[in-house]
Amino acid sequence: MISIKEAYKIYRLGGEEIRALDGVSFDVQDGELIAIIGPSGSGKSTLLHMIGGLDTLDKGEINVGEQNLGKLKDKELARYRNSTIGFIFQQFNLQPKYSALENVELPLIFSGIAKKERQERAKDALRKVGLEQRLSHKPTELSGGQQQRVCIARAIVNSPNIILADEPTGNLDSKSGEKIIELLRSLKENMGVTIIVVTHDDRIAHKADRILRILDGKIVEDVRNGKGDIVKEHTD
Amino acid sequence: MKIGDIIKISFQNLFRQKLRTLLTIFSIVIGATLISIVYAVIPGFEKFFDMQFNTLNSDRLIEVYPTKDRPGMDILSGLGKAPEEYTDEDQGSFDWEFGSFKDHDIDNMKAIDGVANVYESLFPSVDYVKLEESEQRIKAGFVFYYPNFVLKNLDLVAGDYVNDDDQGKVVIANQFMESFGVDDPDELIGKKIYLHVTQTSLPQAASGMMGFSTSTPQDAEDKYFEFEIVGISEKTILSSVIFVPYQDALEMTKFAKDNDKIMTDEDTDRGYVAVELTDPSLAGQVKADIEELGFMARSYEDNKDVMDDMFGVITIIFSSFGILAMAVSSLGILNTLIMAVYERTREIGVMKAIGATRRSIALLFTIEASLIGFFGGILGIGLGFGISEILNIWGHKTILSTFETLDLSNVSPLLLLGLVISVGVSTIAGIYPALRASRLDPVDALRYE
Ligand SMILES: Nc1ncnc2c1ncn2[C@@H]1O[C@H](COP(=O)(O)OP(=O)(O)OP(=O)(O)O)[C@@H](O)[C@H]1O
Numbered sequence: 001m002i003s004i005k006e007a008y009k010i011y012r013l014g015g016e017e018i019r020a021l022d023g024v025s026f027d028v029q030d031g032e033l034i035a036i037i038g039p040s041g042s043g044k045s046t047l048l049h050m051i052g053g054l055d056t057l058d059k060g061e062i063n064v065g066e067q068n069l070g071k072l073k074d075k076e077l078a079r080y081r082n083s084t085i086g087f088i089f090q091q092f093n094l095q096p097k098y099s100a101l102e103n104v105e106l107p108l109i110f111s112g113i114a115k116k117e118r119q120e121r122a123k124d125a126l127r128k129v130g131l132e133q134r135l136s137h138k139p140t141e142l143s144g145g146q147q148q149r150v151c152i153a154r155a156i157v158n159s160p161n162i163i164l165a166d167e168p169t170g171n172l173d174s175k176s177g178e179k180i181i182e183l184l185r186s187l188k189e190n191m192g193v194t195i196i197v198v199t200h201d202d203r204i205a206h207k208a209d210r211i212l213r214i215l216d217g218k219i220v221e222d223v224r225n226g227k228g229d230i231v232k233e234h235t236d
Numbered sequence: 237m238k239i240g241d242i243i244k245i246s247f248q249n250l251f252r253q254k255l256r257t258l259l260t261i262f263s264i265v266i267g268a269t270l271i272s273i274v275y276a277v278i279p280g281f282e283k284f285f286d287m288q289f290n291t292l293n294s295d296r297l298i299e300v301y302p303t304k305d306r307p308g309m310d311i312l313s314g315l316g317k318a319p320e321e322y323t324d325e326d327q328g329s330f331d332w333e334f335g336s337f338k339d340h341d342i343d344n345m346k347a348i349d350g351v352a353n354v355y356e357s358l359f360p361s362v363d364y365v366k367l368e369e370s371e372q373r374i375k376a377g378f379v380f381y382y383p384n385f386v387l388k389n390l391d392l393v394a395g396d397y398v399n400d401d402d403q404g405k406v407v408i409a410n411q412f413m414e415s416f417g418v419d420d421p422d423e424l425i426g427k428k429i430y431l432h433v434t435q436t437s438l439p440q441a442a443s444g445m446m447g448f449s450t451s452t453p454q455d456a457e458d459k460y461f462e463f464e465i466v467g468i469s470e471k472t473i474l475s476s477v478i479f480v481p482y483q484d485a486l487e488m489t490k491f492a493k494d495n496d497k498i499m500t501d502e503d504t505d506r507g508y509v510a511v512e513l514t515d516p517s518l519a520g521q522v523k524a525d526i527e528e529l530g531f532m533a534r535s536y537e538d539n540k541d542v543m544d545d546m547f548g549v550i551t552i553i554f555s556s557f558g559i560l561a562m563a564v565s566s567l568g569i570l571n572t573l574i575m576a577v578y579e580r581t582r583e584i585g586v587m588k589a590i591g592a593t594r595r596s597i598a599l600l601f602t603i604e605a606s607l608i609g610f611f612g613g614i615l616g617i618g619l620g621f622g623i624s625e626i627l628n629i630w631g632h633k634t635i636l637s638t639f640e641t642l643d644l645s646n647v648s649p650l651l652l653l654g655l656v657i658s659v660g661v662s663t664i665a666g667i668y669p670a671l672r673a674s675r676l677d678p679v680d681a682l683r684y685e
């Protein structure tokens with residue numbers, strides 16, 4: 001379970017104060033698929049980075065399972081990011097010189113797993129995203145949708161509890177985007193991972209169990225699946 | 237993260253910018269090459285001089301000079317300074333007082349504990365030599381009597397040493413074979429050799445410290461002294477040396493100087509004594525006792541220290557050039573890696589997001605720097621050794637042809653020093669970029685375009 005309490009993140013630029021997170025509190029149940037929506041600059045990515053242990057709060061706390069993220073040291077945070085979290089980025093962020101297989105192996109390299117096991121597990125992850133035929137392709141030799149699937153494979157290769165996706169379909173055409181959403185949904189169902197997706201995309205939001213709407217660093221709406229109409233109104 | 241993986245990834249990263257990496261490596265090659273040349277060449281010289289040094293030396297030898305201070309030293313120490321006032325004790329502007337041993341000095345030294353024997357050296361001046369059945373005159377630069385215990389450290393290629401109490405026997409330098417046109421040293425053993433001595437008409441005068449004749453008047457008497465060649469020495473830098481027994485050296489000197497008083501208390505040229513120790517470990521004590529008598533004494537260790545110091549200084553000077561060159565190229569490494577950190581900022585953010593620790597990222601960059609040093613060092617050793625090998629081959633064909641034992645391309649563990657320094661300097665240069673990379677804020681890094 002993820003539990004966020006009174007989270008604040010404030011940037012000061014000159015005299016101006018930007019409240020990227022302005023007292024955010026909510027809980028996420030294990031195995032939930034949550035969509036976070038909101039206009040540009042509302043604090044969605046900031047929230048995701050906080051949950052992913054990439055950034056630290058000015059105030060408040062985030063607990064993931066037993067761990068209070070604010071209390072973790074660099075090494076523990078790295079471990080947390082490595083094995084509890086899987087990140088998916090809008091720009092894929094794959095290593096251009098590495099093959100699909102090597103890209104997926106990377107998190108396992110950081111956790112010090114031996115080559116043979118690493119390759120088995122990376123192959124397995126690529127099989128789950130339907131890319132077992134593309135192991136040795138470089139990112140430039142793959143379509144955008146395929147690159148994003150490599151990215152998903154990289155996110156799941158260490159069997160994380162949580163997947164954090166920041167606009168995963170933002171750089172994809174609608175058809176490829178559709179496939180990515182299907183994939184995320186099936187991961188949640190088959191592997192029981194918790195998925196938090198930041199999106200501008202209505203179709204993703206509609207596939208989610210729950211939708212959080214954020215505005216100026218505050219959660220302004222928290223709806224469960226089935227009340228799609230309400231959500232639609234607010235999505236720009 | 238496993239160290240093997242770190243090295244592998246660092247290695248891959250190194251060649252992402254091939255040209256830039258090669259140029260950086262090349263810059264460190266220069267320094268590593270210089271250091272390698274130093275460590276290939278200098279031990280050769282050191283070994284060579286050490287060998288030369290030991291051929292006419294012994295750890296049981298203490299050399300003694302009759303004055304406390306070395307004569308003429310005030311020439312050097314007075315250079316550049318304002319001339320001092322003359323006093324009545326002074327004898328001329330410079331002190332050329334060499335002093336001379338007397339018989340009782342020799343007896344006093346013999347009486348010291350730990351002294352096995354005391355020998356006086358003789359250096360009769362010989363103009364030239366002739367081999368039997370030959371009219372060819374060959375110059376003989378140095379004709380010595382030197383005690384057998386020292387002489388024995390010179391290796392012979394044929395025959396035997398002359399003993400202190402022999403008469404009419406000589407050991408000659410290897411290079412005489414060439415002068416005589418003989419290939420097999422054994423051919424010369426047993427042959428007669430004639431040493432030509434010319435008498436100076438100025439007894440005891442105008443002769444330098446070693447007794448070399450400085451003038452040869454027209455009406456000079458001259459004489460051949462007959463010897464049997466009993467030994468041929470190995471090749472040394474003293475290429476025209478002939479070792480004669482004491483009695484013969486004494487007679488030749490008496491004749492040359494037309495003076496019967498040589499090696500008596502009336503001889504004022506007794507300027508060198510070789511003291512033989514019963515055991516090398518007594519050198520310090522015996523030396524102190526001799527100095528107590530008012531003489532200057534130099535032990536084997538003293539001479540060796542001077543030589544070692546000299547080579548130490550030469551090595552340090554030359555390797556400093558290499559280290560300086562490396563220090564300069566370390567700036568190149570620093571620059572290359574700082575650029576790499578910028579280029580890979582986003583990638584570093586991604587690595588952090590997927591679980592790289594600060595330590596892993598710092599190591600990736602540090603090892604990348606070390607690898608630059610490693611490849612630079614390896615190439616430098618290769619190049620340095622290659623150059624010294626060429627120097628060696630070319631040198632021995634030309635200017636160094638007589639010094640067969642002088643090896644300018646020594647393979648020794650010291651060569652690895654070039655590599656070690658190169659890796660060390662590069663690694664240090666990598667520390668700052670590595671820390672910079674490891675401390676990047678992952679969120680900023682991920683946003684970086
Ligand atoms: N390093 C920073 N310094 C100053 N302000 C920042 C910094 N990072 C983020 N912000 C501000 O915090 C606010 C939230 O940013 P965030 O990236 O979370 O928005 P977002 O909801 O992800 O927007 P988008 O949909 O455009 O990605 C923005 O106003 C942004 O300008």
Ligand SMILES: [Mg+2]
Nearest residue numbers: 044045046166
């Ligand atoms: Mg964002």
